[in-house]
Amino acid sequence: MLLFRKEGLLKEGKVNIKKIAIAGAGTMGYSMAEIFAARGYEVTLYNHRASTLEKAKTKIAPETVNRIAYTTAMGEFAGKDLIVECIAENMDLKLAFYKELSEIVDDETIIATNTSGLSINKLASAVKKPDRFLGMHWFNPPTLIPLIEIIRNDQTRGDVAQAIYDLSVAIGKKPAIVNKDVPGFAANRIQLAVLREVCSMVEDGVISKEGADAVMKYGLGFRWACLGPLETVDFGGIDTFFHISEYLIPDLEDSHDVPKILADAYQAGNYGVKTGKGFYDYSGDKAKEVTKSRDEKLQKIYDALYKK
Numbered sequence: 001m002l003l004f005r006k007e008g009l010l011k012e013g014k015v016n017i018k019k020i021a022i023a024g025a026g027t028m029g030y031s032m033a034e035i036f037a038a039r040g041y042e043v044t045l046y047n048h049r050a051s052t053l054e055k056a057k058t059k060i061a062p063e064t065v066n067r068i069a070y071t072t073a074m075g076e077f078a079g080k081d082l083i084v085e086c087i088a089e090n091m092d093l094k095l096a097f098y099k100e101l102s103e104i105v106d107d108e109t110i111i112a113t114n115t116s117g118l119s120i121n122k123l124a125s126a127v128k129k130p131d132r133f134l135g136m137h138w139f140n141p142p143t144l145i146p147l148i149e150i151i152r153n154d155q156t157r158g159d160v161a162q163a164i165y166d167l168s169v170a171i172g173k174k175p176a177i178v179n180k181d182v183p184g185f186a187a188n189r190i191q192l193a194v195l196r197e198v199c200s201m202v203e204d205g206v207i208s209k210e211g212a213d214a215v216m217k218y219g220l221g222f223r224w225a226c227l228g229p230l231e232t233v234d235f236g237g238i239d240t241f242f243h244i245s246e247y248l249i250p251d252l253e254d255s256h257d258v259p260k261i262l263a264d265a266y267q268a269g270n271y272g273v274k275t276g277k278g279f280y281d282y283s284g285d286k287a288k289e290v291t292k293s294r295d296e297k298l299q300k301i302y303d304a305l306y307k308k
C-alpha cells in the first residue's frame, strides 16, 4: 500500500483515476466514454475528425451525452490520469499517435491501448513512459461484455496494471491480467484454437456449420458462461479429463494454416453480418434482426449472471 501511495496511483486503497480521455470515437471509443461518464468519471472523448464526434453523440444515451467533453484538439490530453487509445487497428498510425501524445501528456499519466492484437511491447516503444503503458482490451459491445483483458508489456509496473484492474472492477467489468505480451493475448488464443477445430470438423464433414454452432451455444459455451475450462475439468474430474486427453489430444487439428473455409469466405468477400453473407445468409433485414437478437440475448445473460 505504501508503494501505491508513493506512486500516486492508489490513495487510501482506492483507485485514484478520475480524469479519463478516450482517443478515437469509433465503434469502441464512444461506448467506453459512455460507460466511464455514466459511472461519474470526468471524461473527454477525442477524435481527429469532428464529424465522428457528432456521430458518436447520437449513439450515446441522452442522460450521459452531456457529461462528456468532446474535442479534436490533442492538447486536451494534458492533465489526464488515464488515456485509453482506441484509434484504428494499424501499427504505424498508433505509433505516430503515441509520438505526438508523448509531447503532451504528464509523466504520471497511464496510457492504455485497446488494440485487438498488436504487440504491446512494440507499441510501448513509442511512448515516453513504457512502464506506465499497457493493453486494456475491451470486447464488443463494450456495454454488454464483462471481460477486459489487461496486458502488461515487459516494463509495465505491477501497480499500474493493478490500478487498471481496480478501475475495471469499479465500472462493473470482470478483468483478467495477461502477464506476457503474446500474440492474441489470452482470449483470442482460446477463441482461435476453438475456431481451428470447428473449421476442421466442418471441412471434413464431421459436423455441419449449424451443428458445430449448436454444440457451442447449447453445450460448451452455455456452461462456459459460468464455469471456465479449468473449473469445468474440476467438476468433470481430473482423472476423466486426463484419460480423454491421452487419446484425443493426438487427434486434434494442429494445422498452422488459416482454416480453408475461413480463407474461402474471405476471398469471396463474404465477411459476415456486415456484408450480408458469411457462413450464413444475412441479406435484407436479417442483419438487423440477428444483431438485435444477439444484443437482447447477451443482455439477458448479463442480467441473469451479474445484475445486482
Ligand SMILES: NC(=O)c1ccc[n+]([C@@H]2O[C@H](COP(=O)([O-])OP(=O)(O)OC[C@H]3O[C@@H](n4cnc5c(N)ncnc54)[C@H](O)[C@@H]3O)[C@@H](O)[C@H]2O)c1
Pocket: 023, 024, 025, 026, 027, 028, 029, 046, 047, 048, 049, 052, 085, 086, 087, 088, 089, 090, 093, 097, 114, 115, 116, 117, 137, 138, 139, 140
Ligand atoms: N470493433 C471491435 O469489435 C473491437 C473490439 C476490441 C478491440 N478493438 C480495437 O479498438 C480499436 C478501435 O477499434 P474500432 O472498432 O472502434 O475502430 P473504428 O474504426 O470504428 O474507430 C476508430 C476511430 O479512431 C479515429 N481516430 C482518431 N484519431 C485517429 C488517428 N490519429 N488515426 C486514425 N484514426 C483516428 C477514427 O476517426 C475512427 O473514428 C482498434 O485498435 C481495434 O482493434 C475493436
